[in-house]
Amino acid sequence: MIRLSRHHTERIAFSVIGLAAVATAVPIIVIVGSIFFSGAEAVSWQFLLEMPRDGMRSGGIWPAIIGTVYLVVGTGLISIPLGIASAIYLSEYATDSYWTRMIRLAIVNLAGIPSVVYGLFGLGLFVLFLDLGSSIVAACLTLSIMTIPVIISTAEEALRSVPQSFRVVSVGMGATRWQTIRRVVLPQALPGILTGVILGLNRAAGETAPILFTGAAFFLPKLPNSIFDQTMALPYHLFVISTQVPEMPITIQYGTATVLITFVLTMNILAASVRSWQRRKREW
Amino acid sequence: MSDEITFQIEQLNFYYGNTQALRDVTLTVLPREITALIGPSGCGKSTFLRCLNRMNDTITDTRISGSIVLNGQNIYAPNIDETELRRQVGLVFQRPNPFPQSIFDNVAFGPRVLGIAYGNDLQELVVQSLRAAALWDEIKEDLKQPALSLSLGQQQRLCIARVLAVTPDVILMDEPCSALDPIATNQIEELIQELKEHYTIVIVTHNMQQAARVSDKTGFFWLGELIEFDETTTIFTRPSLQQTEDYVTGRFG
Numbered sequence: 001m002i003r004l005s006r007h008h009t010e011r012i013a014f015s016v017i018g019l020a021a022v023a024t025a026v027p028i029i030v031i032v033g034s035i036f037f038s039g040a041e042a043v044s045w046q047f048l049l050e051m052p053r054d055g056m057r058s059g060g061i062w063p064a065i066i067g068t069v070y071l072v073v074g075t076g077l078i079s080i081p082l083g084i085a086s087a088i089y090l091s092e093y094a095t096d097s098y099w100t101r102m103i104r105l106a107i108v109n110l111a112g113i114p115s116v117v118y119g120l121f122g123l124g125l126f127v128l129f130l131d132l133g134s135s136i137v138a139a140c141l142t143l144s145i146m147t148i149p150v151i152i153s154t155a156e157e158a159l160r161s162v163p164q165s166f167r168v169v170s171v172g173m174g175a176t177r178w179q180t181i182r183r184v185v186l187p188q189a190l191p192g193i194l195t196g197v198i199l200g201l202n203r204a205a206g207e208t209a210p211i212l213f214t215g216a217a218f219f220l221p222k223l224p225n226s227i228f229d230q231t232m233a234l235p236y237h238l239f240v241i242s243t244q245v246p247e248m249p250i251t252i253q254y255g256t257a258t259v260l261i262t263f264v265l266t267m268n269i270l271a272a273s274v275r276s277w278q279r280r281k282r283e284w
Numbered sequence: 285m286s287d288e289i290t291f292q293i294e295q296l297n298f299y300y301g302n303t304q305a306l307r308d309v310t311l312t313v314l315p316r317e318i319t320a321l322i323g324p325s326g327c328g329k330s331t332f333l334r335c336l337n338r339m340n341d342t343i344t345d346t347r348i349s350g351s352i353v354l355n356g357q358n359i360y361a362p363n364i365d366e367t368e369l370r371r372q373v374g375l376v377f378q379r380p381n382p383f384p385q386s387i388f389d390n391v392a393f394g395p396r397v398l399g400i401a402y403g404n405d406l407q408e409l410v411v412q413s414l415r416a417a418a419l420w421d422e423i424k425e426d427l428k429q430p431a432l433s434l435s436l437g438q439q440q441r442l443c444i445a446r447v448l449a450v451t452p453d454v455i456l457m458d459e460p461c462s463a464l465d466p467i468a469t470n471q472i473e474e475l476i477q478e479l480k481e482h483y484t485i486v487i488v489t490h491n492m493q494q495a496a497r498v499s500d501k502t503g504f505f506w507l508g509e510l511i512e513f514d515e516t517t518t519i520f521t522r523p524s525l526q527q528t529e530d531y532v533t534g535r536f537g
Binding site: 095163165166168169170171172173174175176179183184188 | 337339342344367368369370371372374375377379381383384393394396397398443446447450
């Protein structure tokens with residue numbers, strides 16, 4: 001039997017681990033790279049800012065871009081206040097009781113539900129039962145249900161990581177609990193909360209299934225006028241032009257994918273930089 | 285405050301769940317005196333200290349009986365605003381725990397939150413507090429520097445300045461020097477002596493010499509009871525109980 005020296009074992013182990021790391025990075029680089037390579041030529045100001053023409057076979061993708069912005073902003077307006085408020089309640093006020101354990105369990109499980117289930121749930125509750133129709137508001141509500149658990153769990157984590165001693169000092173000087181949360185805990189937890197918010201909204205920006213039945217339009221000749229109108233959106237538009245429209249120029253498909261990926265990547269980079277800012281700022 | 289009795293504690297009992305931490309503690313704290321509380325770990329002296337500004341209220345499953353009267357008012361009476369009480373009775377902790385902010389923001393925290401002072405008044409109050417905490421001369425060049433860049437001893441004096449900024453009458457100190465080196469400890473002890481001019485001070489300490497050096501009265505806690513309370517010189521020279529003598533001379537504890 002050949003006995004390897006410890007140094008050889010070490011070298012082999014590191015090579016295997018290193019290869020595994022490279023192997024996971026390669027598909028991402030290849031996907032993003034090939035899309036950018038094939039899509040870059042299609043992207044121009046015209047492509048970004050014009051309405052689609054010829055049954056979407058030429059022209060731009062402006063209504064899909066603006067639709068996604070509407071959906072992200074609307075989802076943020078609903079999910080950020082609710083998510084942060086819930087996180088504050090769970091981290092600062094709730095005692096460990098049967099009910100809070102149930103709430104936590106629900107949040108963890110909500111985060112694991114497939115997105116198409118959210119879409120069908122939104123169709124049942126918002127579109128049909130509450131009679132909001134297939135609309136921006138129904139889509140935002142549906143996306144919010146999907147986003148809120150992400151925001152709650154990251155925000156709660158961020159709030160809990162603020163040292164207990166800060167709270168005790170503040171209360172010990174005569175601040176109320178709310179003043180303590182508002183003036184001590186929230187500012188310290190803010191970067192962590194922001195990271196969660198961005199990641200949550202990022203998911204909302206990229207998902208197709210939740211908006212499929214609740215607010216996304218196949219094609220609209222004009223921009224939506226109110227929150228009760230349907231809207232086009234980037235991920236659904238990409239699905240449509242890739243599978244539903246015959247004789248679709250491939251450059252437009254790649255161009256749309258490039259725009260969507262850029263949108264999502266930008267938000268991810270933003271989240272990453274907020275996180276590193278948080279690490280630098282944290283001194284305790 | 286004048287000649288009033290500051291704290292009058294009678295028959296105080298305190299429980300964590302089913303465990304009794306304090307038994308029938310009766311004690312009077314006089315204004316502008318330094319009262320030291322000594323005793324072995326777990327004897328209830330810190331618990332007692334935290335009853336004095338109701339910090340124990342924040343712990344769930346605790347119970348209290350007896351009375352603590354501060355300047356004629358029972359602080360556990362239902363009409364008492366415990367936030368106002370905590371402003372009046374400040375607490376300095378064992379480990380220096382400044383916020384990760386500038387020196388100025390640390391001291392200004394209380395006045396800002398409680399709405400005590402703004403603008404120039406706030407500046408003035410911060411400077412006064414830093415002076416009173418004997419930190420001003422060391423940091424006056426740069427109030428914007430981060431509090432955590434100070435030495436531990438300076439951080440502890442900063443924490444004292446932070447408490448002084450909300451204009452308390454009484455300052456409670458829970459082993460304020462246990463994390464500090466002898467020089468920093470000495471500075472805090474000198475500061476405590478100076479603070480006595482304006483404030484009533486109750487200090488919990490593990491350090492016999494410290495109690496002997498700084499305090500006017502000393503109380504000896506043993507298994508949740510205050511078994512001896514007297515002038516500090518009496519406690520350290522001719523205590524009436526054998527247990528006290530054994531403890532202060534270092535024979536146990």
